[in-house]
Amino acid sequence: VTLRRGSQLLSAFSRDISENGIGLLHDMPIGGEYTISIYDPAGCEYELTGLVLWCRPCGQGWYISGVRFCRIEPS
DSSP: OEEEETTEEEEOEEEEEOSSEEEEEESSOOOEEEEEEEEOTTSOEEEEEEEEEEEEEEETTEEEEEEEEEEEEEO
């Protein structure tokens, strides 16, 4: 998963996903709104706008977060 805000690009791993949001694992604290690029099993890319609802450390420099989708648009 790639998160983008302005010129800032961050990489994260998806932990779980639903139609309303996604859980992420990443190596720095995050907050606010991001554009999130995700690929479905058929290879279609989606750009989603997501709002980070929470972010907390989970050990050894890693963080987990919960993101609520605001808007979904196929690329």
